[in-house]
Amino acid sequence: MIKIAFFDVDGTLLKMGHKELSERTLHALTSLRQNGVKLCVATGRGYLSAPRFPGIDFDALLTFNGSYVTVGDEIIFKCPLDRVDKLQLLQNLKDMHRAVAISNEHFIITNGTDPDLEQYFRFGNEMLKIDKQFDERVHEDIYQMMCACREEEYERILYGTHHTQITAWWDRAADIIPLECGKGNAVRAVLQHFGFTKEEAIAFGDGFNDIEMLEAVGTGVAMGNAKDEIKAHATCTCKSVEEDGVYDFCLEHGLITI
Template sequence: MEMGEKSVIFFDIDGTLLREDKTLPTSTKKAIFALKEEGHEVAIATGRAPFMFEDIREELDIQTYVSYNGQYVVLNGDVLYTNPLHTEALIRLTEEAVSHEHPVVFMDHADMKANVPPEHSFITESIDSLKIAHFPAHDPHYYKGRDLYQSLLFCPEGSEERYERNYPEFDFIRWHPLSVDILPKGGSKAIGIEKIVEKLGYPKERQYAFGDGLNDIEMLSEVYNSVAMGNAVDKVQSVAKYVTKSVEEDGIYHGLKLVGLLK
């Protein structure tokens, strides 16, 4: 296959590669390896931290990824781009959160630490829903002397509005009834993808992305061949070029056939 015929394909994880119960469909695994055998570049684009999907990278043999919704980007195992949080604003936000009894978890590329004992019910309920092996330990000063790429603010729905008003340095994306992602303002998976495709030199016609969540909207809007999963909400489906079946119905396999990457 000539370079001009090779493509790069970015896959979200939760609700795209993985079912709701966090299992990987056999058809998806076979489809990913079929792409690789054809010489295509396969990458991940996720809101997760790098340490939250090591198992998937290993199982699918993927070394290129956009993590933290674009804030930490790795190409073939090497860090290509980072966009850390504004430290001083994060310290102020954490102080305000403490006064409202809203826990905060600090996250870098390697680990996550909570500013309160992590047995707090808001933390356990939301982190447990991810079904991951990692759970934050307690270190209220984890922000000192290191770059953080995301934080988690634990607060009931609606109470994040105060923080949105007070901290314009950040974007706030709710992912659980009790938890909100704190990200650098304007960061997105689309920016992380742009860094990778610039480096690899794929033309826009050979770029593909699959996603299902609200944090995939920029990616699906900007990647030329975008595919929304059948389980995505209407708002996400409306920005994609194609819509495949749901993750529960072998959506990745069907989507790759739909766009002509698999026969």
């Protein structure tokens, strides 16, 4: 019996670039809640950017790809970037002439811009904010960095770091997070908090940063718009976000009714 559900946002609950849920996806979430299923968002977005949908109160927010997890007003897990690694990453990106965004529960700022990074933010309906105090604010706890890059640049970005990893769902930008984090670890923290087993949990996702989450639950559902490499890590697949895959799967498997 499913007691808790985890959802990626962009490309899973929301069509890319959209702000509002489709009518059928909204119905799916509402019906799951009415059936006693706890609802959780697991997103690469920061805490300030986590989606708020009218009529839907999520039981847990897993933000920054799992680096910062809240249940209501309670922080149940947080893991900022290692301070030494953080400075090394900034130097590496500076040497690569890459702008970088930093984020925590209070701000999302950047030291510059470029077209790919701007597009990355637009996917979440956000705008880059260049902050003159970037060099000072970077010394605060930072849960995630974001930069434009390609996969072949990952090694160079991480050069000299020891407690940091890259996760990505788009091939022209990446999220830089602590090695001890990721959506999988965050899901396990939430399950422990509520006292649920892996088998009582379901998750929906479409990106490479969702793989750990799909493997951390009993039923990991890859969206139809996910790449084959992601589907290979899932228990099963559903229709694409464009076809309201979450709704269709929940209806087909008796988790909700029309």
